[in-house]
Amino acid sequence: MASQEIQILDLIEKDVLEEIVRDFTKATRVASVLVDLNGLPITKEHNFSRLCKEYCRSTPEGRAKCYASDRFGGTEGIKQGKPFIYKCLNAGLMDSATPIIVEGYHVATLVMGQVLTKPIPVNEAIETAEKIGIVDIAGFLRALHEVPVMSYDRLQAVVNLMHTIARTISSLAIQKYLSQKSYQQNLHNTINSVTDAIVSTETDGTVRLINKAAARMFSSGSPSIVNRPIFDLFAYPEDFREYLAGSSDQGPYDSPSTFEVLRPSGESFYVQASFRKTYRFTAEPLGYVIVLRDVTQEKMVEQMKQDLIGMLTHDMGNPILSVQRVLELLLDGHLGTLNKRGNDLVPLALNSTHSLSGMVSNFLDIFLDESAGLNLCEVPGNMDSTLAESLQQVGFAADDKQITIHFQPGSASRNMLADWGRLQRTCANLLANAIRFSAVGDTITVQAEQRHNATHGEHLLVTIDDQGKGIDKDKHARIFEKFYTTSPQNSSERRGVGLGLTFCKLAVEAHGGEIWVESPYTNALGEEVKGCRFRFRIPATINDSGEVEHE
Known part of the structure; x- marks a missing residue:
């Protein structure tokens, strides 16, 4: 691991570092700052003298020398393995630098000073000011006169305290680093134990990291896919490129998309792909994390x-x-x-x-x-004729149980376009269901109406009422599920009808309509009936010739 891979701000929050440096400055009354390896400030510059703020750092040359001086102090501190006391490369003030070390790597430098142990000769000060482009020489000298003077022993005592604080910062950073390292190792082990291929790419699709499953999927016996465009792995690269560019981040319940993929050997197989975008701290896109699952067998x-x-x-x-x-x-x-x-x-x-x-x-x-969606075969027809055909189909079953079916045609006799074959089967399924769960001698009422209202516009409403056992309200939605059945308490209790109601829902919704059940329901006399009322509506419009057409 290179030193630049460990950043002090990744290990200790900046607010904590600011507090440590500020409190150190208050206790010692010297200037201090935490800088990076290039000498650039990480924390605020605490208690800096007027000489440094208004003069030494006021020109490009002076500011560059200040940063170079802090960088020099950190480098020398690393070489000596202890705090390094030196004259700054700019104004000649006394500074000290203590490196912050994490796992043997130099990650930052704690710098303090801007004091004098003895006065600087005026001619040297003037020469320094002129070298860094200071015009106000008199002001420079007055600011230099304000710099605190302390004994070397006092300076050494402050340096020792700074060393202790630097070690404390290093200790905090090491604890966080070891914790992160352990977490990363556990994460690495977890990712490599996953059987799905995980691929991390840059925004342009260049592969940067893969787990072991991805290596087995693509690279066994062949060159690694790392540093190659991920699009090259797909039989139709543009399809996958459009998938990444045109899709939003996928949630945990989104259905993955399936793509044909090519191994380096030329063998093709199929994968389900899902992905998430990754971002930098600045919210700038960093790349993609893509999960690929081999679904060839499926x-x-x-x-x-x-x-x-x-x-x-x-x-x-x-x-x-x-x-x-x-x-x-x-x-x-x-x-x-x-x-x-x-x-x-x-x-x-x-x-x-x-x-x-x-x-x-x-x-x-x-x-x-x-498999591919239900395609309707729409032809002209009307619901009255369709219901008449359905009643004829179930007539034998109704006669066998002596059930009376009331149906008065005429309310839905206008022609419209629909898949009448499937609607006839829908009506037959609902009628057979009503007969099956009606008692001997019961009555079933069938009605079809052409209606119009603000909510549903022009539509056709079909109602089939029975007097059977009814359906519990908590099962009203589930009875339309495929293969759903209830657990009957006795042989006559209503139960799910397998695929019949599932098909009814499919056919009605394919026409842009809806189907539902009411149990119990209220009849025309305002009486509550225990049985079931199955209803479905499909939308329709009237064309210029006055004929009703399915939308």
Whole structure:
């Protein structure tokens, strides 16, 4: 470690140093200051004589000689290993310098003096004043006459006290230095124990420090990446450059970005990257600390999962459609006349295939949304027709439980653009959910309305009410989570429906709308009903021709 790497102000606060030097000056009545290795002041210049302030340091030549004198005193003190008493290189006053040593390194110098042990001859004083460019020679001599005179023994006693204080400063600095050194070592060990690669760069992207994980990731058997631009490590350097330049500092919960990286051997792999900017004490940007995690295996597994899910959902859909077609042909009588038992069972089987098809479609849409986002297929249509199709799809299940469904079309018959296939599946899911948790002989009310208000503008509101067991308020938000289920107290208690409500939320929000549940709810008569009211709204606008379009 070079001496300039240890700074006294990094070890002891400036206010503490100021207090020590000030109190020393009050006790001894001599001038004192703490200077750096170049002789420049670190603390204030305490009790400086008028000669030094107004004359010796009033010209560039004089000020340079003062700094050189303080620098000389510190250098000689290091050589002698003790306080060094000397005549200053400027006016010839007596000074003393004691170096501050930390772990064998000279970090500062405590300088005191500006006294005389005997008068300076006038001719020497005049010659000194002229050399440093003093014009007011008479004033210089009067200021020199004001300099305190003390015996050499008295000066030596003050120097001994200064030496004690310098050792105290050194002791304080060493304690802080050892504490920092221990902390840095622990930090170094911690960083090197992390399995993720940590890279520190300058603002231009030049790599300066790496941990062991980064060395293993990039440098095994190849030259180190240190002193190289980090952008050269990426398959698409400009993408990572734009990422650093265009992104704000990432918080602990931000999602990392994924990039393709190249090893020196040419082998490519994938990493998730996150970073923080680093700053100097002046708030000036210093560089970046970048964390890279190898996600190549995770990416391969994710791709395999996507391929498998896509294949399964596609391959499951075709057999279901085939079974549905055969059952429809049976019901239509194209394959012969069914007996009474067949007329009872085939509709149930067909209803089951519709449910299974909906489950597969829900799963596929949720998968597509998580992978690449759900793209809507918007065509003209209306909600009344969509609800009629959904009611027909769940009709067998409602009849089986002798449930009455009230729906009066006409309030939402105007055409608008939407993905009606997914909205029909949304309505079917909500209706099937209501039927499932309704008791035998209950009533379900379905309503669709075209509405307009200041908050939501022109929008379509769909309401499905049931008289079932209801849902606890603390579960209202969670029932839309993927695979969420409640723990039923008995077989008839409502529970989560897997992916059905998750898909409903996905489809409605893809249209720019929202979905929610009210349980219990208040009916049109102002009565509180224990069951559930599922509602969703999607925004719409009316075009010049008077048709309603989805926004």
